[in-house]
Amino acid sequence: xxxxxxxxxxxxxxxxxxxxxxxQQIRVIGLIGSLTQLxxxxxxxxxxxxxxxAGNNAAHLFESNQTWFKALNINYHIGMDGIAxxxxxxxxxxxxxxxxxxxxxxxxSKEYFFLLVLLSMGAYGFFISLDLFTLxxxxxxxxxxxxxxxxxxxxxxxxxxxxxxxxxxxxxxALVMVGLFGIYxxxxxxxxxxxxxxxxxxxxxxxxxxxxxxxxxxxAALFPFHTWVPDGHASAPTAASMFLAGxxxxxxxxxxxxxxxxxxxxxxxxxxxxILLATIAIIYGAFATMMQTDLKYINAYxxxxxxxxxxxxxGMLNKTSINGAVIQMVSHxxxxxxxxxxxxxxxxxxxxxxxAQLGGLLxxxxxxxxxxxxxxxxxxxxxxxxxxxxxxxxFMGSWQNPDGAYRLATxxxxxxxxxxxxxxxxxxxxAIMGPISxxxxxxxxxxxxxxxxxxxxxxxILVIGLAxxxxxxxxxxxxxxxxxxxxxxTLIK
Amino acid sequence: xxxxxxxxxxxELALALLIFILLFIKLxxxxxxxxxxxxxxxxxxxxxxxxxxxxxxxALFNGMFNTNALIVFEKDLLNLALLIISMQSxxxxxxxxxxxxxxxxxxxxxxxxxxxxxxxxxxxxxxGLEMSTIPLAAAANFDLTKRKSSEAAMKLxxxxxxxSAILLLGISFLYGTSGTLTFSILTAHINGNPLQxxxxxxxxxxxxxxxxxxxxxxxxxxxxxxxxxxxTSFLSVISKAAVLFTLVNMLYQVFTPIANTWYLILVVLAxxxxxxxxxxxxxxxxxxxxxxxxxxxxxxxxxxxxSGSSQAGSASMIYFxxxxxxxxxxxxxxxxxxxxxxxxxxxxDFKGFYKTNPMLSWVLTIALFxxxxxxxTAGFFGKxxxxxxxxxxxxxxIIIFAALNMVVSFYYYLKVVKCIFMxxxxxxxxxxxxxxVSKIAxxxxxxxxxxxxxxxxxxxxINSISFGL
Numbered sequence: 001x002x003x004x005x006x007x008x009x010x011x012x013x014x015x016x017x018x019x020x021x022x023x024q025q026i027r028v029i030g031l032i033g034s035l036t037q038l039x040x041x042x043x044x045x046x047x048x049x050x051x052x053x054a055g056n057n058a059a060h061l062f063e064s065n066q067t068w069f070k071a072l073n074i075n076y077h078i079g080m081d082g083i084a085x086x087x088x089x090x091x092x093x094x095x096x097x098x099x100x101x102x103x104x105x106x107x108x109s110k111e112y113f114f115l116l117v118l119l120s121m122g123a124y125g126f127f128i129s130l131d132l133f134t135l136x137x138x139x140x141x142x143x144x145x146x147x148x149x150x151x152x153x154x155x156x157x158x159x160x161x162x163x164x165x166x167x168x169x170x171x172x173x174a175l176v177m178v179g180l181f182g183i184y185x186x187x188x189x190x191x192x193x194x195x196x197x198x199x200x201x202x203x204x205x206x207x208x209x210x211x212x213x214x215x216x217x218x219x220a221a222l223f224p225f226h227t228w229v230p231d232g233h234a235s236a237p238t239a240a241s242m243f244l245a246g247x248x249x250x251x252x253x254x255x256x257x258x259x260x261x262x263x264x265x266x267x268x269x270x271x272x273x274x275i276l277l278a279t280i281a282i283i284y285g286a287f288a289t290m291m292q293t294d295l296k297y298i299n300a301y302x303x304x305x306x307x308x309x310x311x312x313x314x315g316m317l318n319k320t321s322i323n324g325a326v327i328q329m330v331s332h333x334x335x336x337x338x339x340x341x342x343x344x345x346x347x348x349x350x351x352x353x354x355x356a357q358l359g360g361l362l363x364x365x366x367x368x369x370x371x372x373x374x375x376x377x378x379x380x381x382x383x384x385x386x387x388x389x390x391x392x393x394x395f396m397g398s399w400q401n402p403d404g405a406y407r408l409a410t411x412x413x414x415x416x417x418x419x420x421x422x423x424x425x426x427x428x429x430x431a432i433m434g435p436i437s438x439x440x441x442x443x444x445x446x447x448x449x450x451x452x453x454x455x456x457x458x459x460x461i462l463v464i465g466l467a468x469x470x471x472x473x474x475x476x477x478x479x480x481x482x483x484x485x486x487x488x489x490t491l492i493k
Numbered sequence: 494x495x496x497x498x499x500x501x502x503x504x505e506l507a508l509a510l511l512i513f514i515l516l517f518i519k520l521x522x523x524x525x526x527x528x529x530x531x532x533x534x535x536x537x538x539x540x541x542x543x544x545x546x547x548x549x550x551x552a553l554f555n556g557m558f559n560t561n562a563l564i565v566f567e568k569d570l571l572n573l574a575l576l577i578i579s580m581q582s583x584x585x586x587x588x589x590x591x592x593x594x595x596x597x598x599x600x601x602x603x604x605x606x607x608x609x610x611x612x613x614x615x616x617x618x619x620x621g622l623e624m625s626t627i628p629l630a631a632a633a634n635f636d637l638t639k640r641k642s643s644e645a646a647m648k649l650x651x652x653x654x655x656x657s658a659i660l661l662l663g664i665s666f667l668y669g670t671s672g673t674l675t676f677s678i679l680t681a682h683i684n685g686n687p688l689q690x691x692x693x694x695x696x697x698x699x700x701x702x703x704x705x706x707x708x709x710x711x712x713x714x715x716x717x718x719x720x721x722x723x724x725t726s727f728l729s730v731i732s733k734a735a736v737l738f739t740l741v742n743m744l745y746q747v748f749t750p751i752a753n754t755w756y757l758i759l760v761v762l763a764x765x766x767x768x769x770x771x772x773x774x775x776x777x778x779x780x781x782x783x784x785x786x787x788x789x790x791x792x793x794x795x796x797x798x799x800s801g802s803s804q805a806g807s808a809s810m811i812y813f814x815x816x817x818x819x820x821x822x823x824x825x826x827x828x829x830x831x832x833x834x835x836x837x838x839x840x841x842d843f844k845g846f847y848k849t850n851p852m853l854s855w856v857l858t859i860a861l862f863x864x865x866x867x868x869x870t871a872g873f874f875g876k877x878x879x880x881x882x883x884x885x886x887x888x889x890x891i892i893i894f895a896a897l898n899m900v901v902s903f904y905y906y907l908k909v910v911k912c913i914f915m916x917x918x919x920x921x922x923x924x925x926x927x928x929x930v931s932k933i934a935x936x937x938x939x940x941x942x943x944x945x946x947x948x949x950x951x952x953x954x955i956n957s958i959s960f961g962l
Contacts, residue, residue, distance in 0.1 A: 158915070166903070185887065
């Protein structure tokens with residue numbers, strides 16, 4: 001099994017899209033490409049589990065290592081552990097849903113689908129990289145499509161949002177770059193496996209960890225670098241919002257996790273700062289959401305809060321919390337993509353996203369309203385949905401840390417869920433329930449493609465929510481491997 | 494022996510021959526511009542191909558003229574750049590009455606650069622440099638009817654004369670302290686005494702003038718704006734590249750005993766150049782001025798790479814120059830076609846460009862992304878390798894500084910992309926039919942921009958022929 005297929009399939013899809021003519025051909029190619037990708041991810045899951053069951057306990061499966069730039073010791077080193085596989089599954093589901101949701105995109109459709117596929121290629125490449133250079137390469141590949149997608153197809157103050165997003169993400173990757181150079185010149189390799197084996201001197205870790213971690217933190221909407229999130233998400237077209245929140249922000253979380261595993265000493269030393277920032281993001285995000293009147297802004301700000309849990313889980317540096325962070329990444333990816341899809345469906349019919357102008361949508365479009373409610377319930381952490389599993393695991397992990405300040409952070413973060421419930425229930429109540437205006441009463445419900453997209457995402461949410469042991473089984477061995485490095489520290493605090 | 498000269502001097506001889514043929518064509522009966530242009534492009538292409546065939550290491554004329562695989566490759570790059578410029582300016586040159594003069598001037602300048610790169614002696618170096626500069630001043634004045642063009646020529650010739658004088662002063666001091674002009678002997682006499690250091694600083698100042706490093710950059714923008722686009726691209730790509738090649742040769746081979754001194758100078762120059770270039774590029778609306786200032790910032794990044802003083806430093810510099818040739822010329826190519834056919838040269842004129850000219854828009858966008866250093870274009874690899882070479886010295890301050898400046902430069906490149914794709918315009922530039930020759934040149938550039946980075950063979954080859962301190 002060659003993981004390069006994960007990059008090759010989107011690449012071929014993109015080329016075929018360029019050669020295709022007319023919306024019909026383009027979207028069919030896009031759909032076939034993304035379904036192939038989903039099938040590929042499913043097959044990877046199957047062979048991954050089969051290999052694990054057969055007793056293959058290597059940290060990374062399907063490894064392949066090819067020299068890229070020999071003189072600089074840069075290798076195209078790819079492989080996959082359980083966490084990467086979970087992210088790949090997430091990506092492939094969201095890509096299919098995103099393509100389905102954009103089924104009727106008739107403005108510059110060729111460019112639109114091309115950029116969507118290019119963005120997914122960057123994400124796949126990022127998750128399979130075991131070489132920091134390759135990782136960084138794919139991280140940046142995913143930035144430009146976002147800029148163009150928002151700037152060309154977006155709504156509202158789109159160019160400003162696109163510019164803000166691109167510049168902040170670029171600044172983030174500039175920080176990451178400095179961090180990676182620091183690692184490279186003290187270990188003489190970009191290879192993550194080698195670096196974890198040989199270790200990085202503590203002084204170097206302490207100097208370069210902030211660069212790399214904060215750099216990825218920008219992607220993960222870490223406070224105070226979250227300001228690109230609301231504008232970027234709100235201005236983006238539906239599929240781009242789904243990709244942004246569902247995939248792109250996960251690049252940041254995943255990167256933070258890898259950096260913490262590479263520099264365990266620094267991660268322990270700076271753990272309190274990470275937790276402080278994450279707690280601020282969680283609470284600030286939740287309260288900021290309360291003030292929003294635009295559905296997209298509501299979901300964007302709540303994403304800041306939810307991604308805070310990812311960082312919190314990573315910052316706590318224990319097995320359960322990191323497990324929770326990974327589940328939260330997957331769960332939030334699915335949930336937020338579903339949310340944006342529902343908002344997009346509502347917006348394309350009512351041409352408004354303001355909560356105050358909506359109402360009683362359940363009567364006109366029961367399917368879309370149900371989707372919206374499910375996304376909302378998942379967001380506020382109702383048991384049975386993935387959000388509950390993820391947040392519970394993070395809290396359980398966080399509570400294991402006996403330090404008083406850490407406990408306080410955990411309590412505060414936990415309390416934010418109440419705020420989440422307030423804004424979700426309020427928005428749902430106003431938009432979905434109540435009387436419906438005359439002009440909205442005649443609107444049509446979801447079409448087949450929208451239904452399919454929603455069902456796919458809901459299926460993912462329910463699988464995690466009802467059978468959390470499945471995803472735990474997948475990621476647990478990899479978290480164990482990470483913990484092995486994280487516990488091997490020479491200094492604690 | 495004669496055979497040896499023919500082989501080692503083949504690139505110079507070919508150019509000289511071409512210049513003479515053009516002189517004879519000029520004397521003879523009138524020919525159509527198309528046939529002349531096609532002939533010249535064909536010869537340049539053959540010369541480029543011949544450059545790759547055999548590269549011997551050797552010296553001629555008592556060490557005045559050196560050649561090795563690296564030098565041959567550098568000349569190939571310049572040749573390639575001239576070929577691309579020539580193809581891209583097809584639309585403009587076709588209408589010009591003085592096609593032959595344009596080529597005589599640029600080819601003479603290129604010949605001078607070849608001698609400069611190959612020089613093994615300060616005198617030879619100076620001769621080559623002058624031979625490459627003076628024709629350019631005439632070429633800058635090529636739009637005889639435009640005031641700005643002659644202003645540009647005047648500024649170019651005055652500032653070059655000034656920098657040459659400084660350079661000469663430095664050379665004389667060096668001669669005074671060491672008693673020799675030959676590179677190989679000179680190295681042994683460099684000991685860093687104050688007069689020598691002073692001479693060295695004069696020399697570096699002269700170089701900085703030519704590559705328009707801050708604080709010696711002020712002539713650049715006006716000259717670039719006034720000159721015809723073809724000359725601007727020649728100035729910004731070819732003459733800079735040639736001087737950079739020579740600079741590295743000198744620093745890495747001649748001034749090795751005072752490496753610590755020039756390391757500091759380079760770092761300071763690089764930081765100032767990147768910062769000032771970026772700050773000025775932010776506010777430009779004229780496309781040529783914009784590219785002028787952004788190219789100043791690019792030179793700053795190159796200086797960081799050179800400061801690494803390793804094999805990787807030299808290799809990443811040449812690699813970046815190759816990428817810079819492709820990406821900058823792709824950008825200039827689009828501007829050149831648009832300017833030749835519509836006369837519009839401002840960034841704001843490009844608003845809504847994508848609606849009318851999608852192909853050209855993509856070429857320009859890919860070029861700008863490469864200049865900004867965004868993957869998967871080659872610019873990403875180029876910039877990253879330059880910074881890696883610079884970081885090898887352990888001076889992370891300059892790397893952090895450069896990384897932040899990359900974000901600033903990203904902003905102004907994105908502004909242009911925003912203009913092309915996102916801004917509304919009621920009267921965008923109308924649909925342009927690009928001449929086939931120019932189209933081919935643009936495709937070469939785009940393919941170059943994408944392949945040079947992803948395919949490792951290019952960097953591996955360059956690395957294998959370069960050398961460190």
